[in-house]
Amino acid sequence: MRFHVRTALVALAATALATLSRAENVIDLTPENFAQVIDGSKPALVEFFAPWCGHCKNLAPTYEDLATTYLPHKDDVIIAKVDADKHKELGQKFGVSGFPTIKWFPKGSTTPEDYSGGRDLDDFVQFINNKAGLKVKPKKIVAPTDVLVLDATNFDEEVIESDANVLVEFYAPWCGHCKNLAPTYAKLASTFKTEKNCRVANFDATTSQSIPGRYGVQGYPTIKFFAKGQKDAPEDYNGGRSEEDFVRFLNEKCGTQRAAGGGLTEDAGLIPELDAIIADFVKASKAEKAKLLSKAKSIAEKTKTKFADYYVKALEKSHAAADYASKEFERLDRMLQRPAAQEQKDNMSIRRNILKVFQRDV
Ligand SMILES: *[C@@H]1O[C@H](CO)[C@@H](O)[C@H](O)[C@H]1NC(C)=O
Secondary structure (H helix, E strand, C coil): CHHHHHHHHHHHHHHHHHHHHHHCCCEEECCCCHHHHCCCCCCEEEEEECCCCHHHHHHHHHHHHHHHHHHHHCCCCEEEEEECCCCHHHHHHCCCCCCCEEEEECCCCCCCEECCCCCCHHHHHHHHHHHHCCCCCCCCCCCCCCCEEECCCCHHHHHHCCCCEEEEEEECCCCHHHHHHHHHHHHHHHHCCCCCCEEEEEEEHHHCCHHHHHCCCCCCCEEEEECCCCCCCCEECCCCCCHHHHHHHHHHHHCCCECCCCCECCCCCCCHHHHHHHHHHCCCCHHHHHHHHHHHHHHHHHHCCCCHHHHHHHHHHHHHCCCHHHHHHHHHHHHCCCCCCHHHHHHHHHHHHHHHHCCCCC
8 A cells, every 4th residue: 555655656757847847948037147047158949928828828838839849959959948927028029929929039149039839749840940050859758648659560479369358449630530639548448457358559551551552551640449358350340439438338348437537437347236235234233233233244255356345344444333334435535545556556446435335325
């Protein structure tokens, strides 16, 4: 338990650090360092922004990618920004009246020209390469996701030869519907990341002819489900494109109990035969309770379902203290608000689901 929490925290810290270091690639200009940095020795692109400006926030990831792109060329060109709300004098000096305002300071000059090009990474890179005489390729730092990335070298191993069910999206980088699906697909992968039996994968179909050709992929995205034991005949996914639609489909196909948005459904892990015992137990007399407890034990021995023993434990504890289930339910509920490894959270969610059966209206 402690180990899992620590792992989760380390992972969180690592993510935060990665984000930070990426943001730091954009040089922050202030009245103190401006003249020193923008001295004409190197050309510079400077964004004048305000912290409250929505367009600036939308631009921020692209601008960070831009700085990362030119990081290996930081002796040839500067990518910088000015908080012109905080440092109004700098904004005024360069006639900034709206946000974001982007200006290009050519080499040998401290008098800028306006940047009025597009706001995609490619637009900026083309502009800077052109102005600075560079031939740098745009570098997009795509946020890492839990999607299993397939290509011609690992497809057979990860899909055909694997024991897991695998959902595969064949996409093309230029396809608009694929781009629209990407955030949902990333969430889906995150929701299923601990289900070893049910994997969420994608394949950039422009990188290989053979694999997409094998499955007759013609349009994008094409989504196919490769069921365990039937890998040679994948099923087309023609369902809806919301996370709920995909989650319902995978739960049905994989026998999982995942909830859209992450975690487990409220009936995950429940065993109806034992739920019925609990329903009787909560209304029973002391003597009847003892009988129901031994009945539960014999069912648990037979079912061999993962959490059957927990039913017995919860019944035993409730037999000893009537408020056990409600107190333990609340404790787990609080624990579930805190960061923990997904496996640990799943375990707690199922125990909470079982305890909730004690509070069902009958
Ligand atoms: C769930 O977690 C508890 C406490 O950490 C542990 O004792 C139990 O074995 C786990 N149950 C399952 C089925 O993994």
